[in-house]
Amino acid sequence: MTRSSRRCLHRVSDEGSSAAFTLSSVPIRILLVGVGTASTFVIVKTMIEIIHHQNQAYELPFETLISDSLDEVRNLLPNLPASIQIYFSDYGILEDTGIGGYAYSSDIITISLDPNFDNKGKQEASIRPTVFHESFHLSQRFTGEDGPFSAIDNALYEGMATVFEREYAGVFEPYGDYRQTSEEKLKQWTEELRKLSAEVFANEEVYSKWKFYHPELKERWIAYRTGTWLVDEVLKKKGLTILDLRTKKAADVLSMYDK
Numbered sequence: 470m471t472r473s474s475r476r477c478l479h480r481v482s483d484e485g486s487s488a489a490f491t492l493s494s495v496p497i498r499i500l501l502v503g504v505g506t507a508s509t510f511v512i513v514k515t516m517i518e519i520i521h522h523q524n525q526a527y528e529l530p531f532e533t534l535i536s537d538s539l540d541e542v543r544n545l546l547p548n549l550p551a552s553i554q555i556y557f558s559d560y561g562i563l564e565d566t567g568i569g570g571y572a573y574s575s576d577i578i579t580i581s582l583d584p585n586f587d588n589k590g591k592q593e594a595s596i597r598p599t600v601f602h603e604s605f606h607l608s609q610r611f612t613g614e615d616g617p618f619s620a621i622d623n624a625l626y627e628g629m630a631t632v633f634e635r636e637y638a639g640v641f642e643p644y645g646d647y648r649q650t651s652e653e654k655l656k657q658w659t660e661e662l663r664k665l666s667a668e669v670f671a672n673e674e675v676y677s678k679w680k681f682y683h684p685e686l687k688e689r690w691i692a693y694r695t696g697t698w699l700v701d702e703v704l705k706k707k708g709l710t711i712l713d714l715r716t717k718k719a720a721d722v723l724s725m726y727d728k
C-alpha cells in the first residue's frame with residue numbers, strides 16, 4: 470500500500486477545549502482530561518490519517534464529514550482504535566449512492582467516491598451511514614485481514630453492520646432490505662449459505678455470486694439480505710438491540726437463531 474500521500478486531519482472543537490493540529494507522520498492519541506466537575510472525564514477523539522487518495526481534489530471536501538462520523542460512531546463502539554486510517558479507492562462503488570466502503574483491516578477503512586456521480590447531496594449524505602457500517606465491521610474484526618469467513622458468518626457480520634447502520638444512521642440499505650423477499654426463500658438461502666465453508670467461500674466466483682449477484686438464481690445480495698433477516702429474527706426473538714450483539718461472534722448469533 471502506498472503511503473506517499475499521507476496527511477492527517479484532526480479537530481478538537483467541543484467540550485471546552487479547542488486546538489488544531491497538523492501532523493506529519495505519527496498517529497497520536499488525543500486525550501482531553503477534565504477535572505473540577507463532579508466526575509473526571511476522558512474523551513478520545515478520532516484522528517484520521519489519509520494514507521491514499523484516488524482523486525485528491527474530489528475527496529478532500531469529504532474528509533471532515535468522515536472524521537465527524539467516526540467521532541460520533543466511537544460513542545457507540547468504544548473498542549474502535551483511537552487512530553483510523555482512510556484509504557481512498559475506486560472499489561465497490563454502489564450505483565445508487567456513488568460511494569463504496571470496505572473494512573480493510575482493524576484500523577483501515579477504504580472509501581470509494583465516484584467523482585462523476587450526479588446526486589452530490591445523496592453521495593454526501595451516504596458518508597455517515599457508510600462510516601457507521603464499516604466501523605461496525607472494524608469493531609467486530611470482520612475485516613480483510615481477519616478471516617477467512619464462511620458464507621454464513623459473512624452474511625451474519627454483514628447483517629449486523631447493516632442493522633446497526635439502519636438503527637443508528639437511519640439508512641436501510643437496499644442490499645440488506647429483505648422486506649420484499651419471502652421468508653421461505655430467506656430460510657432456504659440460510660441453508661444454502663450454511664453449506665459454504667470459508668475455504669469454498671474464498672473462491673472469488675462463489676463469493677461474488679452469493680454476495681453480489683447470483684446469475685442462475687437471478688438474485689442480488691443474497692448474503693446481505695439473508696444476514697440482515699437472520700439478525701432481525703434473533704433480535705426479535707431474544708428481545709435484544711443491535712448493540713447487544715456488538716461483542717458477539719457470528720457463530721454466537723447463529724446459535725441464538727437455532728435455539
Ligand SMILES: [Zn+2]
Pocket residue numbers: 602606627630
Ligand atoms: Zn459490510
